[in-house]
Amino acid sequence: MTDAALQIAVVGHTNTGKTSLLRTLTRETGFGVVSARSASTRDVAGVALLCDGAPMLSLFDTPGLEDASGVAEALAALPDATDPVAGIERFLAGDHGQGRWEQEAKVLRQMLRSDAALYVIDAREPVQAKHRDELRLLNACGRPLMPVLNFVASDEADVERWRSQLARMGLHVQSSFDTVVYDAVAEQALFDKLATLLEPHRAGLQRLTQSRTAEREALTLAACRAVAVMLVEVAGLRHEVPLDADPATATEGLRHQVRASEQRCVDAVLALFQFDLQAYHPPELPLTEGRWTLDPLDPEALRAFGIRTGSAAATGGAAGFAVDAALGGMSLGAATALGAGLGAAWSGAQTFGRPWLDRLRGHQVLVADPSTLALLAARQVALLRALLRRGHAAEGPVSTRNAQGWPGIALRDAVLRARHSGSVAEASGTRAPNEADVSAVTARLITVLGDTARESSAHSD
Structure with missing residues (x-):
């Protein structure tokens, strides 16, 4: 060394x-x-x-x-x-x-x-x-x-x-x-007090704390940006299907895109914080080895985070009966639960896809339902809050309070604006989230996480 x-x-x-x-x-x-x-x-x-x-x-x-x-x-x-x-x-x-x-x-x-x-x-x-x-x-x-x-x-x-x-x-x-239970303010106090005992080294210790504070801020920014990219990406998804498509078949493509986008986000966030993926498992935070245990379009996942699906869940329940036979003998309860998730996505298509119908000549466009976007935001914010308060010596599961619905009104508005602004833009021949929307959502996430920093200060010396 x-x-x-x-x-x-x-x-x-x-x-x-x-x-x-x-x-x-x-x-x-x-x-x-x-x-x-x-x-x-x-x-x-x-x-x-x-x-x-x-x-x-x-x-x-x-x-x-x-x-x-x-x-x-x-x-x-x-x-x-x-x-x-x-x-x-x-x-x-x-x-x-x-x-x-x-x-x-x-x-x-x-x-x-x-x-x-x-x-x-x-x-x-x-x-x-x-x-x-x-x-x-x-x-x-x-x-x-x-x-x-x-x-x-x-x-x-x-x-x-x-x-x-x-x-x-x-x-x-x-x-x-x-x-x-990590406390950034307590860590800075540790080095400040050490400098009291080692006055000739005070300037060096102050530079060290300033450097670590800057690293912490950069880490938080990078993590928020990873979440923002995912939220804007999912909000901008447009999945085209025939008008007469079966709901189960029609929504599977959208479900796959949502799952993949959220998993990329989780992988990026955990890599930034450098934690052992084995530490994340239910019931405190429904994440196992870096993967959420509940699908983002599963109604149970929505309920776990206090998000109401309203009539969409009822619609999905009906769809569950219809797809039961097509799913190779899946139980009625399982099919109904799946249908509730599908119903949420299908309901979103009816709300947000209708303006596209005339343009697509016999096709409709499915988009992620607002409740799904709320779930994605809520559980990523819960994860970020848990990681920011977790010491690297912790060996038990992450303990966190699940958010109830959207983590903040300003965050909700920024994500929904990204959906309506046609946020997925062309970039070098590939589809990428609009940078202005990503920056706006990132800023809202940092504001939401400010509560975590204030809680940290309350526990320091």
């Missing part, structure tokens, strides 16, 4: 979330080993945080401390133990208690090599004697030490008690940063 200007050791008791902290700070779900098993990190591993493409800060993941009391006793028994740093150097030059304290020796060696250290605490645990012993041992290394309270979003966390006890030990500069 390329050396950065600033070296930071990440230390703490076993299973407090040291590796998890690094995963979230580096945006790498695959960094290190995260396990409930004791001492899952056995060796020191380093990673650099970049600023404008150059390494600004090196973070070193260290093994968990398990017997700080034993090491402290060994240090006290050394001759001339009045100089704490010299005592630790002498301890490291020995056999580490015949290998008994090999893990602690790795931590202390990295402490002496570093400019400062982050002491990661599981705020769900009570304050114990082992924590005080560890802090005394680490302080003996003569390096600035900042406690980082992890898992503070948990109902089990006792943050105020920890803050009070740390202050009594002289550790007044503290940070709260949950590695599972």
Whole structure:
């Protein structure tokens, strides 16, 4: 790894979330080993945080401390133990208690090599004697030490008690940063507080936070644009069919285009955020391995997001009876459910396709129903909100509140304007969404996601 200007050791008791902290700070779900098993990190591993493409800060993941009391006793028994740093150097030059304290020796060696250290605490645990012993041992290394309270979003966390006890030990500069429930404001506060301990490096740390803020904004913009492209693309779809076409056959082409467009969007968004696709599954968010579990024209998907299909669902129900025999023995209930989805699309065709009928001489044009567009917008916004609040150490399913209907009136109006403006334009011989419409929808999505940023600020220090 390329050396950065600033070296930071990440230390703490076993299973407090040291590796998890690094995963979230580096945006790498695959960094290190995260396990409930004791001492899952056995060796020191380093990673650099970049600023404008150059390494600004090196973070070193260290093994968990398990017997700080034993090491402290060994240090006290050394001759001339009045100089704490010299005592630790002498301890490291020995056999580490015949290998008994090999893990602690790795931590202390990295402490002496570093400019400062982050002491990661599981705020769900009570304050114990082992924590005080560890802090005394680490302080003996003569390096600035900042406690980082992890898992503070948990109902089990006792943050105020920890803050009070740390202050009594002289550790007044503290940070709260949950590695599972991500908070961009808390991350910036972590680096700001670290700069308080490392005044000569303040300017570099400020450049780092500015760079990461810009990266976050660019990520949000790119994700919103991916969703906007999909919404404008689907809003502009025009599927031509004969006037006497069977609804099931006629709408399948439109259904395929809608599915494909939304899947391209999901793939793009997940790739931008660099999350493990296995993390997304029901019931919190109906996405499995990067794919929605419910078709965008399925009435159950619409109901899950509080979107009413009105008479379209009733029309679809009737269509379900008609297509039952043609679907090779599909159950009546399944055919009716399918018909409800088809009915929504068919209803849209009657509403928006009629002006095209005379021009097409015996054909009609199907378009996506407004309720389908509402569903697409609602579940993509739900996904974006969940990803923006998810730390890269999170291993459980995404937890989110489903939107109820359109996420915003301005967003709805921008998408529907794209539909009526003939938004699908010719570009280099291929059909592509109109850039003006994409920009307008992107801007509305960013406004909608502003609520997520404000929620994040409310949870910060």
